[in-house]
Amino acid sequence: MSSDGRRAPRMAPDDRRAAIVAATLPLVLRHGYAVTTRQxxxxxxxxEGTIFRVFPDKExxxxxxxxxxxxxxxxxRDLAAVDRTLxxxxxxxxxxxVLQRRLTDVFGLLNALGWTGPxxxxxxxxxxxxPGRANPTEINERFRAAVVDLVGPDACRLRVPAAExxxxxxxxxxxxxxxxIADGRQxxxxxxxxxxxxxxxxxxxxxxDPEDHPC
Numbered sequence: 001m002s003s004d005g006r007r008a009p010r011m012a013p014d015d016r017r018a019a020i021v022a023a024t025l026p027l028v029l030r031h032g033y034a035v036t037t038r039q040x041x042x043x044x045x046x047x048e049g050t051i052f053r054v055f056p057d058k059e060x061x062x063x064x065x066x067x068x069x070x071x072x073x074x075x076x077r078d079l080a081a082v083d084r085t086l087x088x089x090x091x092x093x094x095x096x097x098v099l100q101r102r103l104t105d106v107f108g109l110l111n112a113l114g115w116t117g118p119x120x121x122x123x124x125x126x127x128x129x130x131p132g133r134a135n136p137t138e139i140n141e142r143f144r145a146a147v148v149d150l151v152g153p154d155a156c157r158l159r160v161p162a163a164e165x166x167x168x169x170x171x172x173x174x175x176x177x178x179x180x181i182a183d184g185r186q187x188x189x190x191x192x193x194x195x196x197x198x199x200x201x202x203x204x205x206x207x208x209d210p211e212d213h214p215c
Contacts, residue, residue: 017054020044021064025109028065032112035062062113069109070118072139075102079146088154089193095150096173096189099143103177143170169196 011019023044027035037058041048055061078098082091110116118136147166148155155162172195176187187195 013054016046016050017064020046020051020054020061021068024061024065025069028062029108029112032114033062037061066109066113069106072142075099076142076146079143079150082150084150084152088151088157089197091150092169092193092196093189095147096169096192099170099173100177100189103174107178140170165196172196 020040024035024040027039027043031039035058037048037051040058040061041051044051051058051061055064075098078101079095082094082098084091086094106118110118144163144166147169148162151158151162151165158165169192172187172192175181176192179186
C-alpha cells in the first residue's frame with residue numbers, strides 16, 4: 001500500500017531501490033539526515049514498510065543516495081554524448097556544463113549532510129560498492145581521458161598537451177563551481193572556457209610600423 005492508502009505498483013527490488021533513491025535525493029538536499037522514512041515513503045508513493053523490504057534502515061537509504069550522486073557513470077555517458085562536430089570552444093563549453101551539473105549536485109548534497117568532503121574522507125561508506133568500482137584517482141583519470149578524447153584532433157591547436165588542458169579545466173570547474181571557493185560568485189561554463197582558451201589579459205596593441213613613425 002502507498003502512503004495514501006493505494007497499493008504501490010509491483011517492482012523488481014533493484015527498480016524499487018532506484019525509485020526510492022531518486023525520491024529521497026530532493027528530501028536529503030532539503031532536510032539532510034533529519035529526513036524521515038515517512039517523508040521518503042510519501043515522496044516515493046509507497047508504504048513506509050516497503051522501504052525496509054529493500055533497505056535495512058534509513059541510514060542505508062541515505063548512503064545509497066550519496067553513492068548515486070558520486071557515481072561517475074552518468075556523467076561519463078553525458079560527456080561521451082557531446083557532439084564531436086561542434087567547434088572546440090562549444091565542445092569544451094558543453095563539457096564544462098556537464099561537469100558543473102555533477103559538481104553542483106555533489107556540493108549541495110555534501111552541504112546538506114554537513115560533510116566537508118566525499119564519503120571516503122568522512123570515514124563513511126557511500127553505500128555498497130559494486131564489484132570493480134574505481135577509486136577516486138581512477139575516476140579522475142577517466143574524466144581526464146574523456147576530456148582529452150573530446151579535444152580530439154584540435155589538440156594540435158593547443159600550446160600544451162590535451163591532458164594538461166583537461167587537468168586545468170577540471171581545476172577551474174571545481175574552484176569556479178564550489179560556492180565557498182568562488183565566494184558565491186560561481187563562474188559560468190562560458191567564463192571557464194574563455195579563461196582556459198583566451199586567458200584574462202587584454203590583447204596587446206599592434207606595434208607601430210617604424211617607417212610610419214621615423215625618429
